[in-house]
Amino acid sequence: NRDPETFEWLPWIAYAWEVKDRGFIGKKIIEGYYDSTSSLFYEGQGEVTALKTDFKAEGKNLYSLKGKTIHGKKEEIHSTAKIIPNQGKGIKVDKVEKSMVYLFYLRNDVYWHDGKRMIPEDILFSYQMIMNPYTDAAHLRNYYQGIRKVSKINDNTVEFVYEKPYFQSLSLCGGLPILPKHRYNPEKFKGDEKGLGDYFNRHPDNWKPVGNGPFVFDEWKKGERFTLKKNKNYWASKANLPYFKKEQPYLDEIQFVIINNTNAAVKELMNGNIDAIFELEQSLWYDSRLLAKLFTDRFVRADFLTPLYTYIGWNLERTLFKxxxxxxxxxCLIPKEKILKEIHQNLGEVVSGPFFVKGPVYDHSLTPYPYDPMKARELLKEAGWIDHDGDGIRDKDGVKFEFEYLIHNGREYHQKIADIMKESMEEAGIIMNIRIIDWTIFSKTVSDRNFDSVRFAWGTGIDGDEYQVWHSSQIEQGGSNFIGFKNKRVDEILEQARVEFDPIKRWMLYREMHHILHKLQPYSFLFSFQTLGLYNRKFRGVKFYSGGYNLNEWYIEKE
Incomplete structure (x- = not known):
């Protein structure tokens, strides 16, 4: 997206750009006094498998737990594109043009929730855990593999040295997820990298994290809720930071309530048992209950654009899809326009590739594959898939064209989309079996490559690095290239893009990649959506960013 005033392309992380809540347009937001006894009950769909979300890809990732709420971040990038140190006093960059050496000067007043001070050793340990091949961090490792070393210079300075320039190096060093070394006692595993990695993956803090952010983890009732409480000793509240109000966070408590059915969540909202729902299903957006004045007087209907897309991934290790x-x-057999209209209420658009549809990389000259059964039949015939025995099912070399389509039970509309696809496939002589599994095992099933095809979604960036998803090296177990995509030219593009600091040249490389993916269709790209939410009007200070929202800013006016 672009800044509505400057028309500049804005960066992709955290505060990349701001879309104000439409419910507040034309209304005065009063800073006023803050009620220190307020709580927030927030609906989340799907059980959470681990709360160490910065490291662990498996399970339900909740924005407010990543970097902002439990774990503080090392730096923030605001909508002005200016990097502002958070836990560091300042940043010094050597070799300003295509830099490779970064020095971070750390504050001496940042404390973990258990009372221990954050020290440079925590940063070194966290980097080592990301790079340990036995930790559940394959999705992160590729971003840091170009680092030659991370060193403690003195008690408040850490140095990152890269082997070669990388256009996102400062953001990634500054955004390194930091964990408290003292809680893991890595000295016990000296020389035993596997032992340490296995211990790290099973550590109790994965389920009861200790961070240094504005909220402290309190309790997790599996299958029901987990609770965060205000960190009354939050270091940033005492640091006199120019961009952080000392009263923040304003809420005393946040409860994330696990409700697997969206309709049930709406009822809980209307009954006053929860305060907010985000990622609302599109089918409910125009529900008469949510449009009634009685409802809108109590709740804000918020929609904001998030850089993500949905797709169907084909397991390229399966002979059928090679x-x-x-x-x-x-x-060509997926009626995308029909699905968008009937299931998603036209609250989005069909996309042709993995780049943010409103960003500078996305190539609008490429048309998404239309619903075209005749073209599909021609292509299948060319590929040798013909009904040789007259039973109505296409076959090749004695093998029937039959596959399994994997979805999870966290969204009611997944089944509806699957039914539409199944009917279309059958008309073309293809058997599509629908497999529905629980969300808690869905991510692991995909990570283990135990699927033929899968419906998924992926959050992207405005000018991000696509290496994690598309480079062949990321096919490794736990990597994000779980469909097994390999293409020599795409690998070259991804490697060149990482060291290309001219954004125009980098975008042109990615556009070439867009064309390759459009032809090869390793994914059947589906939609980019508006994110839909509902929240109680008692909350003020609500703003939406590219990554979601910042609960530090939410408050309730004192009566």
Whole structure:
């Protein structure tokens, strides 16, 4: 997206750009006094498998737990694109043009929730855990693999040295997820990298994290809720930071309530048992209950654009999907416009590739594959998939064209979309079996490659690094290239893009990649959506950013 005043492209992380809550347009937001006894009950869909979300890819990632709420961040990037140190006093960059050496000067008043002071050793330990091949951090390792060393210079200075320039190096060093070394006692595993990695993956703090952010983890009732409480000794509240109000956070408590059914969540909201729902299903957005004046007088209907897309991934290790003509045919058999209209209420748009549809990389000259059964039949015939025995099912070399489509039970509309696809596939002589599993095992099932095809979503950036998803090296267990995509030219593009500091040249590389993916269809790209939410009007200070919202800013006016 672009800044509405300057028309500049804004950066991609945290405070990349700001979209004000439409419910407040034309209304005065009063700073006033803050009620220190307020709580927030927030609905979350799907059980959480681990709360160490910065490291662990498995499970339900909740924005407010990543960097902002339990774990503080090392730096923030505001909408002005200016990097502002948070836990560091300042940043010194050597070799300003295509820098490779970064020095971070740390504050001496940042404390973990258990009372221990954050020290440089915590940063070194966290980096080592990301790079340990036995930790559940394969999705992070690729971003830090270009670092030659991370060193403690003195008691308040850490140095990052890269092997070669990387256009996102400062953001990634500054945004390194930091964990308290003293809680893991790595000295016990000296020389035993696997032992340490296994211990790290099973550590109790994965389920009861100790951070240094504005909220302290309190309790987790599995399958029901988990609770955060205000950190009354939060270091930033005492630090006189120019961009942080000392009263923040304003809320005393936040409860994340696990409700797997969206309709049930709406009822809980209307009954006053929860205060907010985000990621509301599109099918409910125009529900008469949510449009009634009685409802809108109590709740804000908030919609904001998030850089993400949905897709169907084809497991390229399966013989069925190795021929790109077959994948093109399958894309032509998905009635995307019908699904968008009937299931998603036209609250989004069909996309042709993995880049943010409103960003500078996305190539609008590429048209998404339309619903075209005739074209699909031609492509399948070219690829040798013909009904040889007259039973109505296409076959090749004695193998029927039959596959499994994997979805999870966290969204009611997944089944509806699957039913539409199944009917279309059957009309083309293809058997599609629908497999529904619980959200708690969905991510692991995909990570283990135990699927033929899967419906998924991916959050992208405005000018991000696509290496994690598309480079062939990321096919490793736990990596994000779980469909097994390999393409020599795409690998070259991703490697060149990482060292290309000219954004225009980098975008052109990514556009070439967009064209390759459009032809090969390793994913059948589906939609980019508005994120939909509902929250109680008693809350003030609510703003939406590219990454979601910042609960530090929410407050309730004192009566």
């Amino acid at each position: 021929d790109y003509r077959v994948r093109q045919a399958l894309s």
